[in-house]
Amino acid sequence: MLARGTTELAPIGRADVERVAQFLHEHLNRRVSPEAWAAAMVPPWTFEAPNHGFLLHDGGEVVGVHLAFYSSRVIDGQQRLFCNLGAWCVLDSHRSQGLRLLRALLAQREFDFTDLSPSGNVVALNERLGFTRLDTATAVVPNLAWPSRSSRARVVTRADEIEGLLDPHERQLFLDHREAAAAHHLVLVAGGEHCYVVARRDRRKNLPLFASLLYVGNPELLAAHPMPVRRCLLLHLGALATLAELRIVGIRPRLSVMVPTPRAKMFRSRELRPESVDYLYSELACVAW
Numbered sequence: 001m002l003a004r005g006t007t008e009l010a011p012i013g014r015a016d017v018e019r020v021a022q023f024l025h026e027h028l029n030r031r032v033s034p035e036a037w038a039a040a041m042v043p044p045w046t047f048e049a050p051n052h053g054f055l056l057h058d059g060g061e062v063v064g065v066h067l068a069f070y071s072s073r074v075i076d077g078q079q080r081l082f083c084n085l086g087a088w089c090v091l092d093s094h095r096s097q098g099l100r101l102l103r104a105l106l107a108q109r110e111f112d113f114t115d116l117s118p119s120g121n122v123v124a125l126n127e128r129l130g131f132t133r134l135d136t137a138t139a140v141v142p143n144l145a146w147p148s149r150s151s152r153a154r155v156v157t158r159a160d161e162i163e164g165l166l167d168p169h170e171r172q173l174f175l176d177h178r179e180a181a182a183a184h185h186l187v188l189v190a191g192g193e194h195c196y197v198v199a200r201r202d203r204r205k206n207l208p209l210f211a212s213l214l215y216v217g218n219p220e221l222l223a224a225h226p227m228p229v230r231r232c233l234l235l236h237l238g239a240l241a242t243l244a245e246l247r248i249v250g251i252r253p254r255l256s257v258m259v260p261t262p263r264a265k266m267f268r269s270r271e272l273r274p275e276s277v278d279y280l281y282s283e284l285a286c287v288a289w
Contacts, residue, residue: 006058009100017042020053021035024067036287040283052068054068056094064101069084070111087287114277115131115265117265118266123266133265133266136263137258138262139249139258140244141257154190173215173280176281177198181288184200186199186232196215197213197216197229201237203289209240211239213249214285226254230242
């Protein structure tokens with residue numbers, strides 16, 4: 001534990017989860033209940049995380065928080081350790097000390113870092129600290145309830161059926177994220193092939209009317225049979241439109257419009273290439289806001 005004046009910096013342990021969750025509910029996003037914050041801070045996948053992020057406290061009261069989501073991934077045949085930077089909130093009275101939280105996280109040099117929902121001010125700060133922007137060019141396409149003209153394509157949403165359709169790698173992804181609060185799973189099946197899709201319900205201009213695609217296992221199949229998936233996202237998530245990053249879907253969807261200012265996503269690594277970074281094992285899968 002380090003101290004400067006009366007404000008102390010400490011890792012977030014299991015014993016801190018409830019009070020950190022209450023702090024984030026009160027000071028960052030009241031749409032997310034304290035119970036939901038607490039559940040999100042302990043991800044469903046298996047990994048011995050060193051902490052849940054870092055906190056600042058003053059006189060025993062939490063005055064700042066920066067969450068972190070840790071995982072171990074196999075990238076190009078090598079095991080890599082990831083730290084996804086999550087919610088960052090500091091009271092105005094202690095704003096000058098907020099950077100201590102980020103520096104404590106980045107001091108864990110054994111990890112590759114991702115920041116998949118940085119705010120405008122944080123983007124510039126991250127760039128100064130060595131983060132690289134991902135190409136987040138995004139198309140928005142309406143979700144329609146029209147039935148598919150193709151009798152060869154269907155969408156599976158039942159968990160027990162999904163697991164049976166996936167190969168070992170994607171089955172593990174599914175099992176790791178099955179209980180993640182913001183991750184919604186479906187499998188498009190057509191012509192003897194399948195496409196595993198993970199989506200989240202998203203907001204734009206404070207309207208929860210969008211679906212964002214976090215993972216697409218077979219972009220070519222999705223491009224060939226998009227309508228059943230869009231119809232599923234409309235009926236199951238209430239999403240009137242889908243936000244499809246081209247780096248995730250590969251091919252710009254028909255009838256789509258490009259988003260003029262897509263949201264930034266960033267990573268920091270000495271070795272990883274942008275194409276090795278995805279959006280699973282992160283705050284985007286765990287926190288439904």
